[in-house]
Amino acid sequence: MKEGYELIYKRPGTLTDRRMSYCPGCFHSTIHKFMMEIVEEMDIQDKTVGVCPVGCSVFAYHYLDIDMQEAAHGRAAAVATGIKRVLPDRIVFSYQGDGDLAAIGTAETLHACNRGENFTFIFINNGIYGMTGGQMAPTTLDGQITSTCPYGRDVDTAGMPLKMAEIISTFEKVAYVERVSCNTPANARKAKRAIKKAFEYQMEGLGTTFIEVASNCPSNWKLTPEESLKWLEEKVFPYYPLDVFRDVKKLKKEE
Amino acid sequence: MAELKLMKGNEALAEAAIRAGMQAYFGYPITPQSEVIEYLAVQEPNHNYVLIQAESELAAVNMLYGAGGAGARVMTTTSSPGFTLMQEGISYMACAEIPCVLVNVVRGGPGLGTIQPSQGDYFQAVKGGGHGDYHLIVLGPNSVQEMVDHIFLAFELADKYLTPVMLLADGATGQMMEKVMMPQPKEYKPDKPWATTGKTKDRERNILTSLFIQSEDMEQRNLKLQAKYKKILANEIRYEEYMTEDAEFIIVAYGLSSRIVKNVVLQGRKDGLKLGLFRPITLWPYPWDKIGKLAAEDRVKFFMSVEMNAGQMVEDVKLAVCGKKPVFFFGRLGGIVPTPEETYEAIKEKIKE
Numbered sequence: 280m281k282e283g284y285e286l287i288y289k290r291p292g293t294l295t296d297r298r299m300s301y302c303p304g305c306f307h308s309t310i311h312k313f314m315m316e317i318v319e320e321m322d323i324q325d326k327t328v329g330v331c332p333v334g335c336s337v338f339a340y341h342y343l344d345i346d347m348q349e350a351a352h353g354r355a356a357a358v359a360t361g362i363k364r365v366l367p368d369r370i371v372f373s374y375q376g377d378g379d380l381a382a383i384g385t386a387e388t389l390h391a392c393n394r395g396e397n398f399t400f401i402f403i404n405n406g407i408y409g410m411t412g413g414q415m416a417p418t419t420l421d422g423q424i425t426s427t428c429p430y431g432r433d434v435d436t437a438g439m440p441l442k443m444a445e446i447i448s449t450f451e452k453v454a455y456v457e458r459v460s461c462n463t464p465a466n467a468r469k470a471k472r473a474i475k476k477a478f479e480y481q482m483e484g485l486g487t488t489f490i491e492v493a494s495n496c497p498s499n500w501k502l503t504p505e506e507s508l509k510w511l512e513e514k515v516f517p518y519y520p521l522d523v524f525r526d527v528k529k530l531k532k533e534e
Numbered sequence: 535m536a537e538l539k540l541m542k543g544n545e546a547l548a549e550a551a552i553r554a555g556m557q558a559y560f561g562y563p564i565t566p567q568s569e570v571i572e573y574l575a576v577q578e579p580n581h582n583y584v585l586i587q588a589e590s591e592l593a594a595v596n597m598l599y600g601a602g603g604a605g606a607r608v609m610t611t612t613s614s615p616g617f618t619l620m621q622e623g624i625s626y627m628a629c630a631e632i633p634c635v636l637v638n639v640v641r642g643g644p645g646l647g648t649i650q651p652s653q654g655d656y657f658q659a660v661k662g663g664g665h666g667d668y669h670l671i672v673l674g675p676n677s678v679q680e681m682v683d684h685i686f687l688a689f690e691l692a693d694k695y696l697t698p699v700m701l702l703a704d705g706a707t708g709q710m711m712e713k714v715m716m717p718q719p720k721e722y723k724p725d726k727p728w729a730t731t732g733k734t735k736d737r738e739r740n741i742l743t744s745l746f747i748q749s750e751d752m753e754q755r756n757l758k759l760q761a762k763y764k765k766i767l768a769n770e771i772r773y774e775e776y777m778t779e780d781a782e783f784i785i786v787a788y789g790l791s792s793r794i795v796k797n798v799v800l801q802g803r804k805d806g807l808k809l810g811l812f813r814p815i816t817l818w819p820y821p822w823d824k825i826g827k828l829a830a831e832d833r834v835k836f837f838m839s840v841e842m843n844a845g846q847m848v849e850d851v852k853l854a855v856c857g858k859k860p861v862f863f864f865g866r867l868g869g870i871v872p873t874p875e876e877t878y879e880a881i882k883e884k885i886k887e
């Protein structure tokens with residue numbers, strides 16, 4: 280450190296040096312950084328085990344300097360269940376896209392939540408299949424154009440975009456559900472706080488914790504990173520509001 | 535202490551898994567093997583294994599992946615339609631080198647089929663089933679005692695070779711009651727430095743994956759797997775021979791059908807026919823060489839594979855015999871167990887020809 284300088288920000292030591300494969304402006308990298316900052320702050324690197332899915336974040340284990348298992352498409356919740364049940368004192372998370380968690384893996388997701396599996400879901404909802412090049416996701420908005428709904432999502436045939444945070448919040452054994460975003464510094468800070476809270480609840484053994492990130496995909500939305508933030512504010516948040524949908528600690532107080 | 539017990543195949547295998555140090559079981563009910571999870575559920579309070587009745591076989595096998603990858607001794611059991619659902623996870627575990635034990639108590643198929651015993655899943659078990667170039671070690675128990683012994687063996691082989699190991703049983707072996715010597719519990723001390731238990735300061739992070747996006751890396755992983763399979767082929771072939779020393783007609787059978795054939799061999803000998811039974815115990819690696827050697831003997835006139843399917847293992851017998859002698863097949867389908875009488879008739883007919 281040069282004299283006269285003060286270190287106020289650095290890359291967390293829990294991120295590897297490898298350059299991320301994510302597109303510029305994509306929240307995947309932001310959330311990776313937050314998670315690893317939290318692991319460093321809470322000093323839980325030796326206790327954390329992650330599960331990465333099939334999707335753009337299939338390479339997450341290149342960047343996160345923790346033990347990880349790569350799961351089959353949609354099965355991250357089952358894999359995380361297996362890990363957490365045999366290592367109950369570790370902090371376990373699954374990190375999943377919307378195709379992964381809410382289409383091919385819906386059954387695994389719902390049942391893990393219903394059992395109250397004591398791990399944390401980090402759910403990156405970008406309304407699209409990023410990795411495979413921009414096809415319709417279960418969360419694609421009404422009328423939104425993707426490569427498999429080139430005339431816009433037709434909700435009469437494709438159904439409504441799934442509101443996973445709201446659905447998960449109805450499960451009694453789920454401890455915490457929040458939808459966050461990273462479109463502004465304030466929201467980004469909230470997102471980090473939510474993830475930290477989820478890890479803390481998990482350490483207290485309170486049940487499933489579920490953080491949905493209303494995320495972006497500039498590349499497949501065919502927008503600049505900045506335009507993607509506008510899209511979030513104008514189109515995504517009205518349908519997917521940022522909120523805490525369940526917090527057992529608050530529920531207990533109210534009782 | 536080892537104990538002599540009278541037990542149903544499925545329950546005996548569940549008890550054996552407990553005694554072999556199983557730490558986690560994930561499964562989904564399906565006839566004819568639901569007794570396994572039921573037995574484990576009753577015994578759960580007396581032990582400290584993890585037990586989950588999963589929402590599907592797909593979920594069960596992926597829980598197996600997670601728990602096995604975290605270093606636990608893990609097992610799942612199912613029957614044919616369920617085993618089909620598990621193929622995804624099996625392919626992933628074979629590639630990610632996660633040890634686990636899988637049991638298929640086979641019923642008649644295809645489709646929903648019947649709940650009666652069958653050997654219709656032989657191809658699926660020994661030739662792949664999931665995608666990609668991989669093999670499982672496949673054991674073919676033919677008695678309640680072997681259900682037990684093979685469970686111990688399967689856990690050991692899985693850990694030794696870091697690979698999924700399966701028991702290819704059948705509905706009858708799962709359901710029947712027999713006398714069984716239950717070995718004394720084995721203390722299991724896992725030594726799995728590769729497991730994802732949390733990265734400590736003294737080591738690099740552990741990653742379990744089957745993703746190798748660069749073809750060169752994928753080829754390397756494949757070569758690693760193939761080298762392992764070669765070792766397994768060299769070291770782990772198991773079989774039983776019964777009256778083959780002087781046999782002229784060699785009947786090849788595994789699992790339940792091998793027991794029927796044993797009776798037929800005895801009957802044949804009484805009638806002056808030199809029958810012999812060759813029973814593969816490992817179905818992969820298959821005892822091709824051993825059968826090939828028998829085929830080279832002048833006295834041996836033909837081989838016949840007796841199976842509870844339309845003729846699956848007979849392809850391996852042909853591969854082993856390699857044209858040296860005729861290879862015939864006799865089998866019943868759809869969950870029907872061939873009787874000794876009809877099997878004997880089929881053999882005699884070929885002898886007459």
Ligand SMILES: Cc1ncc(C[n+]2csc(CCOP(=O)(O)OP(=O)(O)O)c2C)c(N)n1
Pocket residue numbers: 333334335336352375376377378379380403405407408409410411416
């Ligand atoms: C069984 C299976 N089906 C399909 C695929 C192809 N596939 C890979 S990623 C993906 C979609 C990923 O989308 P999402 O989960 O939303 O993640 P994102 O890339 O948007 O972060 C699909 C369909 C696969 N790998 N496995």
Ligand code: SF4
Pocket residue numbers: 300301302305306307335405409410495496497498499
């Ligand atoms: S394709 Fe989309 S989700 Fe994937 S890294 Fe690029 S911007 Fe992010």
Ligand SMILES: [Mg+2]
Pocket residue numbers: 376377378403404405406407408409416
């Ligand atoms: Mg997506």
